[in-house]
Amino acid sequence: MSLSSLTKDWEPMSYGFLDASAKREIRRKMLKAVAVPGCQMPYASREVPMARGWGTGGLQVSLTLVNPKTTVKVIDQGADDSVNAASIRRFLARVSGAPTTLDTLEADLIQSRHRIPEEKLRADQVLVLQVPNPEPLRPVQPNMSIARQMHADADYGRMWLQLYEQIVRSGRVMQGASYPSLVNGRHVMTPSPIPRWDVPKLHMAEHLTILSAGREKRLHAVPPFTRVEPLVFDDVPYKVEEHGELICGRSGAKGFFMNEIPQDDGTSTYEISDSDYGVKTIRQAEGAQVHLGETWYKNGELS
Amino acid sequence: MLEAPIPSQNESRANQAFDALLMSLSRPGDVQVLPVAGEQTIVEALLDRECRVYCADPMLMPGVLATGAMIAEADAADHVFFGNTIDPATLAQIRVGSDLYPDDGATVILRAVLGSGPRLCLSGPGIEHTKEVSLGGLPSGFWEQRRERIRYPMGFDLFFVDGDRVMGVPRSTQVEVL
Numbered sequence: 001m002s003l004s005s006l007t008k009d010w011e012p013m014s015y016g017f018l019d020a021s022a023k024r025e026i027r028r029k030m031l032k033a034v035a036v037p038g039c040q041m042p043y044a045s046r047e048v049p050m051a052r053g054w055g056t057g058g059l060q061v062s063l064t065l066v067n068p069k070t071t072v073k074v075i076d077q078g079a080d081d082s083v084n085a086a087s088i089r090r091f092l093a094r095v096s097g098a099p100t101t102l103d104t105l106e107a108d109l110i111q112s113r114h115r116i117p118e119e120k121l122r123a124d125q126v127l128v129l130q131v132p133n134p135e136p137l138r139p140v141q142p143n144m145s146i147a148r149q150m151h152a153d154a155d156y157g158r159m160w161l162q163l164y165e166q167i168v169r170s171g172r173v174m175q176g177a178s179y180p181s182l183v184n185g186r187h188v189m190t191p192s193p194i195p196r197w198d199v200p201k202l203h204m205a206e207h208l209t210i211l212s213a214g215r216e217k218r219l220h221a222v223p224p225f226t227r228v229e230p231l232v233f234d235d236v237p238y239k240v241e242e243h244g245e246l247i248c249g250r251s252g253a254k255g256f257f258m259n260e261i262p263q264d265d266g267t268s269t270y271e272i273s274d275s276d277y278g279v280k281t282i283r284q285a286e287g288a289q290v291h292l293g294e295t296w297y298k299n300g301e302l303s
Numbered sequence: 304m305l306e307a308p309i310p311s312q313n314e315s316r317a318n319q320a321f322d323a324l325l326m327s328l329s330r331p332g333d334v335q336v337l338p339v340a341g342e343q344t345i346v347e348a349l350l351d352r353e354c355r356v357y358c359a360d361p362m363l364m365p366g367v368l369a370t371g372a373m374i375a376e377a378d379a380a381d382h383v384f385f386g387n388t389i390d391p392a393t394l395a396q397i398r399v400g401s402d403l404y405p406d407d408g409a410t411v412i413l414r415a416v417l418g419s420g421p422r423l424c425l426s427g428p429g430i431e432h433t434k435e436v437s438l439g440g441l442p443s444g445f446w447e448q449r450r451e452r453i454r455y456p457m458g459f460d461l462f463f464v465d466g467d468r469v470m471g472v473p474r475s476t477q478v479e480v481l
Contacts, residue, residue: 006369008311008313009311011311012308013308014314015308015309015310015311015314016308016310016314020313020314020317020351021351021352021353023317024317024348024349024350024351025351025353027321027324027325027348027349028349028354028410029406030325031324031325031328031349031410031460032405032406032408032410032460033406034325034328034329034429034473035328035405035408035458035460035473035474035475036405036406036455036456036473036474036475037428037475039405039406039456041406042406064321065318065322065325067310067315067318067319067322068307068309068310093307094307095308096307096308097307097308097309123330148403149403152401152402152403153402184427184428184475186455186456187456204431208325208326208329221329223328223329223330223428223429224329224330224428224429225428225429225430225431226428226429227428
C-alpha cells in the first residue's frame with residue numbers, strides 16, 4: 001500500500017461541481033426515495049453557488065445524474081428563457097460539459113420549476129422537480145417531528161379536513177398548486193407547486209420523477225408506473241384548471257395550460273405556459289419541419 | 304469561456320453504475336448494465352465513510368475497506384454485500400428501518416443468475432401491470448423470508464448482480480413465486 005493507491009489523482013475541480021462524497025450521499029438517498037415512492041428522505045443539501053430556495057435541491061440531483069452525454073433542459077414555470085432557468089442551464093452546462101436543449105423531446109434530463117412539459121415524457125427521460133416545501137402536512141401540522149409521525153402512521157385525516165373546510169367555506173377546493181396526492185396508496189406527497197393541470201401527468205407515467213428540496217433538505221421520488229392520486233372526495237371530483245378552451249394569443253395553440261396576461265382594458269389574453277411547445281407551434285404554422293410530440297392533453301382533455 | 308470539464312475515470316464509472324442502479328430500482332425486473340462486471344463499481348458509487356457495511360464476500364472486502372466505510376454486523380449495516388453465499392440467518396437480521404425513517408432500511412447487494420431458474424411474477428411501482436422474470440442461485444425460501452421481513456414502508460432493497468448485469472427489486476415490489 002502506498003500513498004498514491006490511497007488517494008485520487010489531483011483535479012482542478014470536481015466534475016459536475018459537487019464533490020464525490022456529496023454525490024454518493026445523494027445517490028444513496030435517491031435509491032431509498034425510489035424504493036419508497038412519495039416518502040421524504042432527508043439529505044445534507046450541500047452549498048451550491050445559488051441561494052437556497054432557488055432550485056438548489058433540483059440542481060444537486062441534476063449535478064449527480066449528469067454526464068457529458070446527458071442532454072439537459074431546464075424550465076421555470078414552463079419557460080426555457082426565464083432568468084432562473086437560463087442560469088441553471090448555463091451552470092449545468094459549464095460544470096458538466098453536457099449539451100443543452102430547449103426541446104422536450106431531445107432532452108434526457110429535465111429540471112423544472114413548477115411545471116411538467118405538455119409533451120409526454122418517455123421512459124428514458126428523467127424529470128427533476130424543484131420543491132420549495134416538501135411537507136404536505138405543514139399547513140395542518142407545523143411541527144415536523146409530529147408530521148413525520150403522522151406520515152409513519154398514514155394519519156392523513158387533517159388533510160381531508162383541510163379540503164373539506166375549503167369546500168364548506170368557498171364551495172370548491174381552493175388548493176391551486178402543489179395539490180396533495182397519495183402515492184402508491186401509502187404516502188401523501190406534495191407534487192411541488194405544479195398546477196392541478198399537471199398532477200395527473202405523474203399518475204402511471206413512463207418516466208421517473210425526482211423531487212428535491214434543497215432548502216428543506218429532503219427529496220422524494222415518483223417511479224414510473226406508480227399510482228399518484230390527488231386527494232378528493234367521492235362526490236367532489238378532481239378538477240384541473242379550465243384552460244381546455246383557451247387559445248394562445250401568440251402561437252394559436254389550444255387546449256394547454258396558459259399564462260394569463262392582464263390587459264389595460266381589464267380583459268385578459270392568454271399565452272401558452274410551455275414556451276417551447278408554443279415556439280414549435282409557431283414554427284409549424286410558418287411551414288417549418290417541426291416534430292410535435294404526443295401530448296398528455298389532447299384538445300384540452302386528458303387522454 | 305471556460306473549458307468544459309472532463310470526468311475522471313472514477314467519476315464516470317460511478318456515474319454509470321449509479322445510473323444502472325437507479326434505473327433498475329425504478330423499473331423492477333428490468334436488467335441494466337454496470338460499467339464493469341461485479342460489485343466493485345457499486346461499492347465506489349455508493350459507499351464512503353458515512354456507511355456501515357456488512358460484507359460476506361472476502362474478495363470484495365479490500366474494495367469496501369478502501370472506501371473508508373465502517374465494517375459492521377448485518378443488524379447494524381446500511382449496505383449488505385452477500386456475494387454468492389446467502390445465509391438465511393443473516394438475511395433475518397438485515398435492518399428494515401422504521402415507519403418514521405424507512406430510509407434506514409438496508410440496501411442489499413447479492414449475486415444471482417439472471418434469466419434462468421425459478422420464475423417470479425413482480426408487481427408494484429415501476430411495473431405497468433405485472434412482469435415475469437427468472438432468477439436463480441438463491442436459497443430456497445428466500446422470497447418467503449423477504450415477504451415476512453418487509454412491512455412496507457419498512458424493508459430492504461435488493462440488487463441482484465450477475466456479471467455486469469444488475470436487476471433491482473425494491474421493497475415496494477410484490478414478488479410471487481410461480
